[in-house]
Amino acid sequence: MNMFITKVILLAIVTCASGASVNLDSSNLQAIVTEVVRNILSDGHSGENIKTVALLKEINELKNQHIRLEQRIDMLEQEQRDKDTNICSLQNNMNTLVEMIARNDSIRAQNLTIHTSHELLNKCRAWKSNVFPTENSRIETLQRKKREVIPTQAPARRIAFSAYLTHTHSGLSPGQAIKFDHVLLNEGHGYNPYLGDFVAPISGTYLFTFHFHSRVHTFVRLTVDGVNIVDAVANPHTGTHDKESMSGNTVIIHVGIGQAVLVEVYDVSGEAASSDKYRLCSFSGFLLYPENPS
Structure with missing residues (x-):
């Protein structure tokens, strides 16, 4: 663009020098400049202008x-900030x-808004798997290798x-769990x-029983x-003075490490009177025999 303006000025000077006797008023000067621009464009500089326009368009697009x-x-x-907040x-x-739990604050723990106990466990496991997937994988690998190397130790x-x-x-x-709050025995520290x-x-x-x-x-x-x-159902007798009822059940099942066992109400709202x-x-259970006995 600077080269283009320089050529216009030089051609205007040459034209004026070649015709010094011409009266250079504003109209004559404009006519001279117009003629110079026409000569330059006809001399191939229109291609430079086209390139300049194309370059400007490319800059705008960038x-x-x-x-x-x-x-x-x-x-x-923003999405990352939302994930960090969660x-x-x-x-x-x-x-x-x-x-x-550390303060043994059982009253506040009972009033904690948790619809079901396994819901909290599932949320914690999901959070750990999303935040520390590599660490969890490494821990599982180490535990598996330990079992393979020392199979007799249990x-x-x-x-x-x-x-x-x-x-x-x-x-x-x-869906709400019954929280049996007074612990008589907890060997192995599995009950919460x-x-x-x-x-x-x-x-x-394991064997589990509840009443x-x-x-x-x-x-x-x-x-x-x-x-x-x-399952178990308490169905109080109607038409009698004593409308109370007791129920329970016992089961022997296989439970994997880390799985949560609990007693909860279902279908309709209910009551546990004690x-x-x-x-x-009451709620009790114990290990009959391990999966891999030594």
């Missing part, structure tokens, strides 16, 4: 692409639960628990009174990781 890329980056950064929220919930076999409910829990919603579930420390064959007392129609079942195993004096609701 600017538009840059803007679109910045918008895409902003959107991805992870922090789950981690805060876990930290709160751990602090409550963890402690003394696993047993028993607990009962110290109060009446009315209005239990379907704050959640009401037993998490198997090792894989093996409950109710003054209303109540369906109860024992589940393993949310899967129904056995007290510290009359211990009518």
Whole structure:
């Protein structure tokens, strides 16, 4: 573009020098410049102008692409911030639960808004698998290698628990676990009174039994990781003075390491009536034999 302007000026000077006697008023000067521009364009400089216009279009297109890329980056950064917020929220919930357990704050733990115990376990497992997939894989690999290298060594076999409910829990919603809060025995530390579930420390064959007392129609079942195993129903007699009823069940099943076993209400809202004096609701279990005995 600078070369183009330089040529216009030089040609105008040459023209003026060749015709010095010409009166150079504004109209004559404009005519001279117009003629010079026409000569330059006819001399092949129109191609330079076309190239310049094409270059400007390409620059504008690159600017538009840059803007679109910045918008895409902003959107991805927002998605990452949302994911980080969700992870922090789950981690805060876990930290709160751990602090409550450490303080032995059973009242607050019972009032924690958890529809089912296995729901919290599933959320924690999903969070760990999403945040630490590599670490989990490494741990599983090391555990598998340890079993292969030292097959004769096995963890402690003394696993047993028993607990009962110290109060009446009315209005239990379907899917809500009965939290047997007073622990009589917890060898192997598999039972959690704050959640009401037993998490198997090792894989093996276990025996579980539960009993409950109710003054209303109540369906109860024992589940393993949310899967129904056995049921029981309390159906109080009508037309009599005493309308209370007790029920329960016993089962022998295989449970894998880390699986959660609990007793929950289902189908309709129910009740578990008990007290510290009359211990009518209980949950017990123990390991019969491990999956890989030494």
